[in-house]
Amino acid sequence: MKLSVQLTGFAARVGHDFADPALLVRAVTHSSMSSVHRDDNQRLEFLGDRVLGLVIAEALLQADPGAAEGLLAPRYNALVRRETCADVAREIGLGEVLKLGRSEMQSGGRRKEALLADAMEAVIAAVYYDAGYDAARKVILKHWQPRVGSVAADARDAKTALQEWAQGRGAPPPVYTEVARTGPDHQPVFTIRVTLESGEHAEATAGAKRQAEQAAAQALLERVGQ
Incomplete structure (x- = not known):
C-alpha cells in the first residue's frame, strides 16, 4: 500500500516513516467512515492513550527527579488531557488528513477537539504497532518535550x-x-x-x-x- 501525497507529508510531520502505511490510514479514519471502511481508529486510540501516558510519566520523572507524586500528577494530567493532544494534532495538521463521513464533514469534524485528540492518540498507537515502543517514544517526545519542559510546577487545571x-x-x-x-x-x-x-x-x-x-x-x- 502506498500513501497519498497528503499522508506522506503528514507522516513526515509526525516524524515516522511507516513500514506498514495501512496503520497510518487506519489511524486517521474516523468511525463515521465505518460504513465504508471497517477499520477505524477507535481501537488504536485506546492503545495510544496508554502509550502516551507511559512516555509522559517517564519523561516527567526524568525531568524532575525530586518532585513528589502530588506535583507530578497534575503535570501529567495537563500533558495527556484532550486539549493538549488536540493542540499537538493542530500543530501537525492532523485535521487536514482525517477521513470523515459526510455528517462529520458537514459539522466541522476536522476542527473538533475530541476528534483531533482521539486521532492523535491513534497515530501514536500506529507508530507503536509499526516500529515498537522506542519509535513511539521518539515521536511523542518530538512533539511533547517542549511541553514537558514548560509545564507549570502546579499544573492543576x-x-x-x-x-x-x-x-x-x-x-x-x-x-x-x-x-x-x-x-x-x-x-x-x-x-x-x-x-x-x-x-x-x-x-x-x-x-x-x-x-x-x-x-x-x-x-x-x-x-x-x-
Whole structure:
C-alpha cells in the first residue's frame, strides 16, 4: 500500500516513516467512515492513550527527579488531557488528513477537539504497532518535550483549582452555567458563567464548552486573588 501525497507529508510531520502505511490510514479514519471502511481508529486510540501516558510519566520523572507524586500528577494530567493532544494534532495538521463521513464533514469534524485528540492518540498507537515502543517514544517526545519542559510546577487545571479553593473554605463546588451560544452549528461559540456560593462570578467565551469553563474558572481564580 502506498500513501497519498497528503499522508506522506503528514507522516513526515509526525516524524515516522511507516513500514506498514495501512496503520497510518487506519489511524486517521474516523468511525463515521465505518460504513465504508471497517477499520477505524477507535481501537488504536485506546492503545495510544496508554502509550502516551507511559512516555509522559517517564519523561516527567526524568525531568524532575525530586518532585513528589502530588506535583507530578497534575503535570501529567495537563500533558495527556484532550486539549493538549488536540493542540499537538493542530500543530501537525492532523485535521487536514482525517477521513470523515459526510455528517462529520458537514459539522466541522476536522476542527473538533475530541476528534483531533482521539486521532492523535491513534497515530501514536500506529507508530507503536509499526516500529515498537522506542519509535513511539521518539515521536511523542518530538512533539511533547517542549511541553514537558514548560509545564507549570502546579499544573492543576483551573476548574480543579477553583473547586479545591471553594472546598477549602467549606463552600460547595462552583456552578457552571451556559449563558449564551452563538455561531453556526458546525462552529459554535459558548459563553459560560461560573458562580461561587458567595455570588462572585466570572464569564468566558470559547469555541468549546470545556475551554470556556476553564477560562471562566481561571478568571474567577484571579478575581478572588488566587
